Amino acid sequence: MRNPRIAFFDVDETLVAAKSMLSFWNFWQRESGAGKPGRPAPIPLERLLELPREEANRAYYRYFAGVRRTELLAAGRRWYRAARDTDAVFLPATLDRLRLHQRQGFRIVLVSGSLRACVDPIAEAVGADRVLCTEQAVTRDGVLTGGLIRAMIGSAKARAVAEVLDAWNADAGNCYAYGDHPSDLPMLRAVGHPVVVGQHRQHTELATIALTEGWPTLPAAPAGDRRPVAAVRTGHR
Numbered sequence: 001m002r003n004p005r006i007a008f009f010d011v012d013e014t015l016v017a018a019k020s021m022l023s024f025w026n027f028w029q030r031e032s033g034a035g036k037p038g039r040p041a042p043i044p045l046e047r048l049l050e051l052p053r054e055e056a057n058r059a060y061y062r063y064f065a066g067v068r069r070t071e072l073l074a075a076g077r078r079w080y081r082a083a084r085d086t087d088a089v090f091l092p093a094t095l096d097r098l099r100l101h102q103r104q105g106f107r108i109v110l111v112s113g114s115l116r117a118c119v120d121p122i123a124e125a126v127g128a129d130r131v132l133c134t135e136q137a138v139t140r141d142g143v144l145t146g147g148l149i150r151a152m153i154g155s156a157k158a159r160a161v162a163e164v165l166d167a168w169n170a171d172a173g174n175c176y177a178y179g180d181h182p183s184d185l186p187m188l189r190a191v192g193h194p195v196v197v198g199q200h201r202q203h204t205e206l207a208t209i210a211l212t213e214g215w216p217t218l219p220a221a222p223a224g225d226r227r228p229v230a231a232v233r234t235g236h237r
Contacts, residue, residue: 004170007101008161008187010179011112011119011133013220014197015094015126018083020118021060027079053183057113057153061136065146069138076117080125090126093218094178094197098126101176109164111177111187113153132160158186165190180220182206188215 012019051059064072083089098108107129112119119133137147150156165172173192179185180197182205188194196210198220210217 002169003174004168005101005104005106006109006164006168006170006175006191007098007106008109008111008164008175008177008191009094009098009128010157010177010181010184010187010197011110011114011122012180013091014178014180014184015091015098015110016089016122017091017220018089020112020114020122023083024076024079024115024118025060025063027082028075031075031078053113053181054151054153057134057151058148061115061134061148062146064136064144067144069136069142069144072115072117072136072144073120076115077121079118080121084125089122091197091218091220093221095126097178097195097218102127106176107168109161111152111157111160113151113183130164132157132164154183155186157184158190161187161190178218180206185209 009015012021102108108126109130109132110119110123110126110128111132113134115136116131116133119131122128123131132152134152135149137145137149139145152160161177162172164170165175171192172190175191176193176195177184177188177191178195178197179188185206188196194213194215196206196215196217198217209215
């Protein structure tokens with residue numbers, strides 16, 4: 001497709017209701033227990049919420065040092081299946097917008113600071129065309145180091161969006177982006193049609209900018225929708 005239109009979606013609390021990184025960590029701890037590489041947290045998980053977002057993001061990934069990448073990816077698929085079966089995973093308004101874009105012929109790109117173990121199964125469920133997420137550093141033997149190749153947060157999201165626009169020869173003015181947090185602002189400003197998700201009581205900066213700029217907003221009401229993945233795929237081209 002020449003000059004494709006693209007819709008970029010943040011994931012946590014934009015497309016899905018939960019903070020996937022925290023949800024996955026709780027699942028990982030319950031499933032794996034302690035006493036193995038990557039299991040004991042260097043600092044209590046609750047303290048991450050007190051740190052600046054980028055610092056918290058990097059600290060989180062140090063929890064998985066010593067874990068095999070294949071093991072983490074497999075656990076991510078089990079986590080998604082469990083979340084899909086027990087929780088209302090997707091935010092209905094955003095999911096409906098994603099389906100609309102698919103019917104209109106847009107390419108769908110998920111852009112997330114979360115780990116690939118979480119984002120890949122979500123992307124498969126909604127039929128996304130590409131995933132841009134935080135990439136963890138790994139040894140030649142396939143073991144996670146606790147470091148990162150790229151943290152997909154803040155300005156990194158805007159750079160990744162620009163790379164996709166350039167690679168696909170897309171006009172930013174014809175593209176959409178959806179986000180819920182001030183750290184999504186660089187990505188939102190990188191396209192012609194930014195959309196803010198949620199009421200943002202805790203993010204007055206983002207709410208003020210959306211109001212001032214006249215950006216449309218979507219509600220982030222939790223889904224009462226417990227449809228299986230097959231239903232989530234409805235409307236995918």
